[in-house]
Amino acid sequence: MAILALDAGTTGVTALIIGADTGILARGYREFPQHFPEDGWVEHEPGEIWAATLEATRDALAASPEPPTAVGITNQRETICFWDRETLGSVRRAIVWQDRRTAAMCEHLRATGHSDRVSELTGLRLDPYFSGTKIAWVRDNDPHTWAHVESGRAAIGTVDSYLIARMTRGLHHVTDPTNACRTLLYDITTGDWSEELASILGVPLHALPQIVPSYGAFGSTDPSTFLGLSLPIAGIAGDQQSALVGQAGFDPGSTKCTYGTGSFLLTNTGTDIVRSPGGLLTTVALGHPDGHLTYALEGAVFVTGSAIQWLRDGLQIIDSAPESEVLAASVPDSGGVVFVPALTGLGAPDWDPYARGTILGITRGTTRAHIARATLEAIAFEVRDVVDLMRAESGIPMPHLAVDGGAAANDLLCQLQADQIQIPVDRSAELQTTGLGAAFLAGIGTGVWSGLDDLRAARRTDEVFTPGSDGEAAHQRWRRAVERAKGWLDDD
Numbered sequence: 001m002a003i004l005a006l007d008a009g010t011t012g013v014t015a016l017i018i019g020a021d022t023g024i025l026a027r028g029y030r031e032f033p034q035h036f037p038e039d040g041w042v043e044h045e046p047g048e049i050w051a052a053t054l055e056a057t058r059d060a061l062a063a064s065p066e067p068p069t070a071v072g073i074t075n076q077r078e079t080i081c082f083w084d085r086e087t088l089g090s091v092r093r094a095i096v097w098q099d100r101r102t103a104a105m106c107e108h109l110r111a112t113g114h115s116d117r118v119s120e121l122t123g124l125r126l127d128p129y130f131s132g133t134k135i136a137w138v139r140d141n142d143p144h145t146w147a148h149v150e151s152g153r154a155a156i157g158t159v160d161s162y163l164i165a166r167m168t169r170g171l172h173h174v175t176d177p178t179n180a181c182r183t184l185l186y187d188i189t190t191g192d193w194s195e196e197l198a199s200i201l202g203v204p205l206h207a208l209p210q211i212v213p214s215y216g217a218f219g220s221t222d223p224s225t226f227l228g229l230s231l232p233i234a235g236i237a238g239d240q241q242s243a244l245v246g247q248a249g250f251d252p253g254s255t256k257c258t259y260g261t262g263s264f265l266l267t268n269t270g271t272d273i274v275r276s277p278g279g280l281l282t283t284v285a286l287g288h289p290d291g292h293l294t295y296a297l298e299g300a301v302f303v304t305g306s307a308i309q310w311l312r313d314g315l316q317i318i319d320s321a322p323e324s325e326v327l328a329a330s331v332p333d334s335g336g337v338v339f340v341p342a343l344t345g346l347g348a349p350d351w352d353p354y355a356r357g358t359i360l361g362i363t364r365g366t367t368r369a370h371i372a373r374a375t376l377e378a379i380a381f382e383v384r385d386v387v388d389l390m391r392a393e394s395g396i397p398m399p400h401l402a403v404d405g406g407a408a409a410n411d412l413l414c415q416l417q418a419d420q421i422q423i424p425v426d427r428s429a430e431l432q433t434t435g436l437g438a439a440f441l442a443g444i445g446t447g448v449w450s451g452l453d454d455l456r457a458a459r460r461t462d463e464v465f466t467p468g469s470d471g472e473a474a475h476q477r478w479r480r481a482v483e484r485a486k487g488w489l490d491d492d
């Protein structure tokens with residue numbers, strides 16, 4: 001028994017074949033083009049995502065010793081697609097989660113008093129990040145597409161929905177709660193689309209997908225459109241929720257951090273909806289087949305691995321990302337240097353789009369090694385600030401932090417992280433847990449694994465970093481530096 005996991009990310013699609021022992025049997029990967037039609041706009045051509053999905057899958061199948069028996073899908077969240085229900089061709093390009101074109105619309109919705117109610121229903125904030133205002137933008141600016149939406153000819157959905165429509169030849173228009181809850185149109189308390197939110201945003205509910213559980217088969221791929229495969233589609237989850245599953249984060253207090261370009265933390269709060277006055281998001285972690293939902297608190301730190309990229313490409317003080325560790329380890333500390341990598345503003349918990357990168361404490365003795373060390377420390381401080389808030393707001397004990405993502409390969413970073421949060425940092429043997437999570441869901445959904453306990457047992461640790469000295473003084477200095485980085489840009 002093997003599972004095909006499709007991880008449709010922001011820059012490319014990964015296809016994994018996962019064996020019954022949860023090991024990776026084969027992989028395929030294809031990048032697809034990014035489109036930037038205007039400053040701050042980011043678009044994808046859904047047909048290009050579909051083509052990359054087919055090619056990545058073809059490569060994985062060719063390399064796999066076993067054919068898959070089910071498929072699970074995980075995807076970049078919030079990105080919104082519009083396609084023709086008959087031809088399945090896209091009616092316009094998808095608007096990507098990174099796209100900021102609806103900033104003014106969000107401002108207007110706040111000014112007209114919708115902010116509190118939207119947060120109460122969705123657990124989110126009025127920010128261009130989420131899908132709802134992107135759909136409203138299409139209504140206001142793309143009459144051709146909107147006419148098709150209103151007539152019922154065009155379907156709207158996140159990337160999971162679009163791929164499933166393609167894979168089932170238009171038979172299914174579905175999504176799962178982990179994706180639905182990122183649209184601003186889903187009520188996390190009822191677990192369904194909300195008429196009230198639809199009317200605030202002016203989006204017709206008939207154009208949205210049916211919501212199905214995150215695991216359990218609801219339909220099959222059509223061999224005529226999906227490489228001759230007739231596979232039950234048995235797992236769906238947004239990328240961050242899928243990574244939590246890949247880390248076997250099924251219990252309240254289970255927390256994961258994925259260190260990629262940015263870093264994303266999720267902490268499982270069980271069946272409790274925990275509100276976050278401090279700036280975290282409340283989100284659905286999983287929708288179960290019996291209809292109940294598991295919730296999570298989420299914190300996003302925008303610039304972490306990308307600060308390492310900046311050391312490499314901007315400052316050119318390292319040749320490769322792993323070299324950051326060697327250079328930082330060549331000095332015992334940052335020599336008093338603090339780097340706030342607010343290169344694109346600050347996310348949770350400070351939420352300041354006007355903040356910019358700031359390096360403080362430079363002296364005649366400062367070297368590139370101190371800057372490299374200050375960069376790794378900054379990532380650990382940023383993640384600690386989110387962890388502190390999660391612990392305070394959820395009130396649920398956090399036994400350890402499960403980590404994954406490309407930058408989690410950095411031992412020094414993992415150790416600095418453990419020192420900062422004073423709980424063990426447990427690095428997963430598989431750093432790319434997102435696809436693993438989708439396979440886990442599809443495998444539970446089709447009985448390859450009997451339940452969550454099987455997966456708890458299957459999760460493998462690479463290394464555990466135990467907390468050493470607490471780094472409290474360094475953290476206080478960091479907080480002072482963050483205050484100085486805030487509000488740097490003028491409003492205009």
Ligand code: ADP
Pocket residue numbers: 259260261262304305306307308309321322323324325405406407408409410
């Ligand atoms: P994404 O999925 O966001 O593209 P990945 O999980 O592939 O990210 O991780 C890539 C990021 O991790 C890059 O930003 C890179 O700079 C950073 N990175 C990779 N290896 C290391 C390392 N050894 N130390 C620090 N950062 C690293």
